[in-house]
Amino acid sequence: xxxxxxxxxxxxxxxxxxxxxxxxxxxxxxxxxxxxxxxxxxxxxxxxxxxxxxxxxxxxxxxxxxxxxxxxxxxxxxxxxxxxxxxxxxxxxxxxxxxxxxxxxxxxxxxxxxxxxxxxxxxxxxxxxxxxxxxxxxxxxxxxxxxxxxxxxxxxxxxxxxxxxxxxxxxxxxxxxxxxxxxxxxxxxxxxxxxxxxxxxxxxxxxxxxxxxxxxxxxxxxxxxxxxxxxxxxxxxxxxxxxxxxxxxxxxxxxxxxxxxxxxxxxxxxxxxxxxxxxxxxxxxxxxxxxxxxxxxxxxxxxxxxxxxxxxxxxxxxxxxxxxxxxxxxxxxxxxxxxxxxxxxxxxxxxxxxxxxxxx
Numbered sequence: 001x002x003x004x005x006x007x008x009x010x011x012x013x014x015x016x017x018x019x020x021x022x023x024x025x026x027x028x029x030x031x032x033x034x035x036x037x038x039x040x041x042x043x044x045x046x047x048x049x050x051x052x053x054x055x056x057x058x059x060x061x062x063x064x065x066x067x068x069x070x071x072x073x074x075x076x077x078x079x080x081x082x083x084x085x086x087x088x089x090x091x092x093x094x095x096x097x098x099x100x101x102x103x104x105x106x107x108x109x110x111x112x113x114x115x116x117x118x119x120x121x122x123x124x125x126x127x128x129x130x131x132x133x134x135x136x137x138x139x140x141x142x143x144x145x146x147x148x149x150x151x152x153x154x155x156x157x158x159x160x161x162x163x164x165x166x167x168x169x170x171x172x173x174x175x176x177x178x179x180x181x182x183x184x185x186x187x188x189x190x191x192x193x194x195x196x197x198x199x200x201x202x203x204x205x206x207x208x209x210x211x212x213x214x215x216x217x218x219x220x221x222x223x224x225x226x227x228x229x230x231x232x233x234x235x236x237x238x239x240x241x242x243x244x245x246x247x248x249x250x251x252x253x254x255x256x257x258x259x260x261x262x263x264x265x266x267x268x269x270x271x272x273x274x275x276x277x278x279x280x281x282x283x284x285x286x287x288x289x290x291x292x293x294x295x296x297x298x299x300x301x302x303x304x305x306x307x308x309x310x311x312x313x314x315x316x317x318x319x320x321x322x323x324x325x326x327x328x329x330x331x332x333x334x335x336x337x338x339x340x341x342x343x344x345x346x347x348x349x350x351x352x353x354x355x356x357x358x359x360x
Contacts, residue, residue, distance in 0.1 A: 010134050011058045012036055014126075017046030017074070018063040018092070023115070027061055027092070030119050034127070043069030047077055050087070057087050058130045062109075064093040064100060072100070075107045084108035088129045092117060098239070105243055111227045125227055132223075182309060183216040185356050189305040190215040190298075192353060197345035199301060206265070214269035215302045218277045221251025233317055248275050248287050269298050277302045282337040292339075300342055307335045308346075312357050323354060 014035040016027045024039045031037050035058055040046035043066050050057060064071040071091060078084050084107065091104050094115040101112050110129050113122055191212035194200030200208055222230055225247050229240045236244060251274030261267055276290060276299040283291030285303075295303075311326040321329070327350065329335055331343070346353075 010137070011056050013038055013056045014058050015040065015046060015049060015060045017043060017060065017066070017071070019066040020063070023063070023092075026117065027122075030117075030123060031126070042066045043071060043074040047074050050078065050083065051081070054081075054083050054087060058133075059126055060087060060089045061092050061126070062089055064091060064095045072103060072107075075104060075109060079107045086133075088126075088133050090126060090129075092122070102239060105226055105229075109226065113228075129227055136223075182313070185309050186215050186218065186302065186305050187212050188356060189308065189353055190301055192349060193301055193305070193345060196349055196352075199297065199342060199345040210266040211269045211298045211301075214266040214273055214298070215305070217251065217255060217270045218273050218302050218306060219247060219251065220254055220274055221247035221249065223254065224250040235317070245278070245286050248278055251275065272296050273299050273302045275299075277306060279303065280336040281339050285336065300339055303336075304330070304338050304342060304346055308353070311335065323357075 012035055014031050015038045016024050017040045018024045018027070019042055021041075024041075028037045028039060038049060040049055043062075045068070046060070046062070047069065050060065062071045062074060071093065075084070075089065078087070078089065088110040089108075091101075091109050091112045092115060093100075093112070096114060104112055111125055113125060191208060194203060194208045194211060195205075203211075225244060229236065229243055232240065252271050255261060255267065255271045255274055261270075273296075276285075276288070276295055279285035279288065279290040279295045279299060280303075281292060281295070281300075283289050308326065308330065311321050311329060312323070314320045327347075330338070330346075
């Protein structure tokens with residue numbers, strides 16, 4: 001295993017699959033300075049290239065309508081082979097049918113880019129996702145290497161797992177074009193409410209620290225959300241919102257698939273928070289429609305912290321609201337209904353939390 005880890009090299013080849021020679025030439029010229037670009041004139045040839053050496057490809061740019069085998073057929077084969085989890089695939093097409101886009105996103109395509117392509121937009125989208133996948137591969141490789149070295153030292157394994165939690169959360173911040181300040185604020189808000197209000201009554205310092213650490217993974221499932229939806233500057237369509245909502249279940253599944261994370265004291269909290277931080281006190285949240293005390297105290301507190309931070313900060317789809325407006329919206333339930341006891345605890349220390357948003 002040590003040799004395999006040391007031999008790991010980031011893939012540097014980008015595959016363009018399109019039956020139009022002009023389109024292939026445009027994309028080749030756009031990416032030639034950054035990648036080794038290969039071309040395939042139809043889906044059948046492109047699939048053969050990928051299946052022969054999947055580890056060499058940084059990304060695949062795939063047309064929809066092609067002879068021999070169309071783009072959606074290629075996606076089906078890649079999905080069945082489990083390769084859509086390791087190779088980012090982009091549909092670049094003039095086909096704008098909702099059915100085509102919905103099916104592509106369902107199977108796991110990272111993004112749908114419409115023709116005629118706008119070079120700087122295509123370059124930005126593709127490169128950002130490729131960098132995310134590279135970071136994820138490096139993280140996985142590094143975790144395996146460290147695990148092999150630290151199995152005999154329980155304390156070091158705990159530090160490794162904590163670093164992995166932070167790395168996963170940072171990767172999401174990078175992809176959603178936000179700074180790492182968001183997860184740090186969620187951590188600090190969660191910890192302050194637990195340590196300095198009645199909401200944390202009965203919890204010892206260790207438990208509070210574990211819940212605060214777990215809070216930073218609340219949006220880890222967004223790693224599975226297509227870039228076009230995750231960073232859309234405007235309001236999501238109902239279909240896009242349904243895709244976005246899956247980040248809760250995706251996050252819980254992802255955390256459950258990391259064996260050594262399950263040994264970390266924060267895992268139980270992290271999985272529950274990832275799954276249920278969009279549940280609401282009145283039962284109108286998702287994914288399970290939990291109501292009242294069916295929602296764990298830690299999921300409730302991260303839910304409120306997330307809303308408070310989202311309203312207080314600029315996002316791709318909105319500007320930051322003034323503090324007075326933020327508090328009014330939370331108090332009036334404009335962003336979902338919260339436990340009245342939790343709101344009392346929150347407002348009792350909000351003056352201290354507001355310091356997180358003051359210029360440094």
